[in-house]
Structure formats: C-alpha cells, structure tokens
Amino acid sequence: MTAPLLHGRVCLVTGATRGIGHETALGLAQQGARVVLVARDARRGQRVVEEIAMRSGNAAIELFVADLASQQSIRALAADFKRRHARLHVLVNNAGALFPRRSLTVDGIERTLALNHLGYFLLTELLVDLLRASAPARIVNVASHSHTHGLVDFEDLQSQRRYGGLTAYRASKLENLMFTYELARRLAGSGVTVNAMHPGTVATSFGLDEPGWFKLVKTLIRPLLRTPEKGAETAIWLATAPELAAVSGCYFVDGEERRSSRRSYDREAQARLWTMSEHLTRRTAH
Ligand SMILES: NC(=O)c1ccc[n+]([C@@H]2O[C@H](COP(=O)([O-])OP(=O)(O)OC[C@H]3O[C@@H](n4cnc5c(N)ncnc54)[C@H](OP(=O)(O)O)[C@@H]3O)[C@@H](O)[C@H]2O)c1
Numbered sequence: 001m002t003a004p005l006l007h008g009r010v011c012l013v014t015g016a017t018r019g020i021g022h023e024t025a026l027g028l029a030q031q032g033a034r035v036v037l038v039a040r041d042a043r044r045g046q047r048v049v050e051e052i053a054m055r056s057g058n059a060a061i062e063l064f065v066a067d068l069a070s071q072q073s074i075r076a077l078a079a080d081f082k083r084r085h086a087r088l089h090v091l092v093n094n095a096g097a098l099f100p101r102r103s104l105t106v107d108g109i110e111r112t113l114a115l116n117h118l119g120y121f122l123l124t125e126l127l128v129d130l131l132r133a134s135a136p137a138r139i140v141n142v143a144s145h146s147h148t149h150g151l152v153d154f155e156d157l158q159s160q161r162r163y164g165g166l167t168a169y170r171a172s173k174l175e176n177l178m179f180t181y182e183l184a185r186r187l188a189g190s191g192v193t194v195n196a197m198h199p200g201t202v203a204t205s206f207g208l209d210e211p212g213w214f215k216l217v218k219t220l221i222r223p224l225l226r227t228p229e230k231g232a233e234t235a236i237w238l239a240t241a242p243e244l245a246a247v248s249g250c251y252f253v254d255g256e257e258r259r260s261s262r263r264s265y266d267r268e269a270q271a272r273l274w275t276m277s278e279h280l281t282r283r284t285a286h
Pocket residue numbers: 014015016017018019020021038039040041044066067068069070094095096097115142143144145198199200201202203204205206207
C-alpha cells in the first residue's frame with residue numbers, strides 16, 4: 001500500500017469554508033496532508049472541518065479563525081499558527097471578494113485592497129520564515145484572469161477619488177500577480193516557491209453576497225460555469241505536483257503556464273507596490 005502523497009506535510013488554506021478554497025482544502029486532505037483551514041466564522045469553519053475530515057477520511061484537519069480583512073486578526077492567526085505548528089509546507093492564499101460599494105476595514109483601508117491583496121501580503125510575510133524553515137515549501141496565490149483589465153493607480157491605491165467594485169477587484173487581482181513575481185525573486189534559492197493561478201469562471205458564491213448587476217449576471221450564467229472542484233484543480237496541482245518543485249514566479253491557468261498581462265511584469269511597479277504594502281501593513285522594509 002502506498003503512503004498518502006502529502007503525509008506529514010502541513011498545508012494552510014484561506015477562505016476554506018466555501019468555493020475554490022473549500023475544494024482545495026478537500027483535495028489536499030484527500031492526499032493525506034495535515035490541512036489547516038482559515039475561516040472567519042467559527043461555527044461555519046467547524047462544520048467544514050468535520051465535513052472534510054469525513055469525506056477525506058483524514059482526521060488531521062484543523063481550524064483557525066481569522067478575519068483576513070483585519071491586520072490584527074491576521075497577526076493573531078500567524079502567531080497562533082506558529083505556536084501550534086513548527087512547520088508549514090504549503091500556503092494557499094485564496095480568500096477574496098468583490099465589494100460593489102466602497103467601505104473601509106477596521107484598519108481604515110479600502111476593503112478590496114485590504115482583503116484581496118494586503119491579506120495575501122501580510123499573512124505571507126508573517127509566515128515566510130516558517131515556510132523557509134520548512135523548505136521545500138510552496139505558496140499558491142489564487143489570482144484571476146480579470147487582472148488583465150486591472151490597473152494599479154499608485155496615486156489612488158485606495159480608490160478614494162473614484163470607486164467601482166469591479167475596477168477595485170481587477171486591480172487587486174493584478175496586485176496578486178505583481179506580489180507573486182516580486183516575492184518569487186525575494187525567495188530565489190530559499191527552497192520556497194510562489195506561483196499564481198486563475199481558477200476559471202467558477203460557480204461559487206463569489207459576488208453573490210451583495211446585491212447588484214454582478215450578482216444578477218452570475219446567477220443567470222451559473223449553469224455554464226465550472227464546478228468549484230474543477231476550479232480548485234490547478235491550485236491543488238501547484239501545491240503538490242513533483243514536476244513543479246523548482247518552478248516559481250509563474251502564472252498558471254488550467255494546469256498550463258501562461259503569460260499574465262504586460263502590466264503585471266513591470267518590476268518598478270512591483271517594487272513600488274511592495275513598499276506601499278509594507279507601509280500599509282506597518283512593516284519596515286527588509
Ligand atoms: N469564482 C470565480 O469565478 C473566480 C474566478 C477567478 C478568481 N477567483 C478567486 O478565487 C478566490 C476564491 O473565490 P471563490 O469563488 O471560491 O469565492 P467564495 O465562494 O465567495 O469564497 C470566498 C471565501 O473567502 C472567505 N472570506 C471572504 N472574506 C473573508 C474575510 N474577511 N476573512 C476570512 N475569509 C474571508 C469566505 O468565507 P465566508 O464563508 O466566511 O464568507 C469564503 O470561504 C478569490 O480570491 C477570487 O478572487 C474566483
């Protein structure tokens with residue numbers, strides 16, 4: 001009998017209560033990993049822990065509760081994780097949302113930027129020493145094809161002058177790619193890889209929490225969309241495939257490496273975004 005592929009590996013998945021994150025966590029659990037789910041609602045999270053443990057036959061499923069739109073909560077999550085785990089082999093940054101109306105987080109930061117980009121940035125920064133110590137290790141950033149229409153306005157990073165939900169979302173997904181490429185360079189030679197992916201257009205609850213035209217369109221086209229299980233395939237593959245052990249700083253769609261938008265490769269912009277992200281998460285440059 002062969003041992004499960006990921007036996008002894010610790011994987012952390014954000015946004016694991018539903019959609020792509022849920023299926024990614026399930027897929028990793030089915031391969032024998034110890035899977036840590038991050039959820040913002042303890043009861044919903046606990047239900048998912050039990051469901052994934054039952055469906056995968058893997059009892060090593062754990063829950064951490066955190067609101068990834070709150071920096072204090074992200075810091076508490078990272079500290080708590082380090083208290084309970086000496087190793088982290090896979091970090092899947094997945095939790096994200098589209099907000100039709102502009103709002104601010106507890107940190108006073110525009111919510112799309114805070115959750116979709118700074119959530120990835122800060123959690124990764126706080127866990128990167130553990131990932132390095134656990135190498136070989138992998139980071140998977142769930143981005144989106146919609147980054148191709150994205151524009152990062154450094155003069156108005158928080159959309160104070162003008163806000164559109166889709167515009168802010170596309171910018172945040174471009175930021176996921178810029179962050180991935182800059183981080184890959186910083187991690188070169190460390191044994192920690194970082195890649196980004198697009199899951200396809202998936203029939204999840206994404207965009208359905210809030211009223212608006214996006215919800216209407218998504219509800220109408222729902223039968224045409226791919227399943228969350230299919231949407232999670234590339235993330236699971238990036239987290240596990242032996243042939244990707246040394247591949248870093250790349251963008252994948254449907255299990256294939258693709259070029260992302262021209263803007264995403266602008267190194268000066270990547271460095272600028274990094275510095276601004278450090279500033280917004282109150283970290284000093286290193
Ligand atoms: N669906 C698509 O077609 C599509 C296409 C391209 C890219 N993506 C990307 O895929 C990722 C996952 O999307 P999805 O479609 O699976 O969405 P989803 O079904 O709405 O799931 C989003 C997940 O993120 C969690 N989350 C949201 N806000 C959070 C917060 N403040 N703190 C902690 N967790 C939070 C949600 O938790 P709750 O259960 O508590 O709400 C949920 O588990 C996103 O990054 C999205 O940009 C999706």
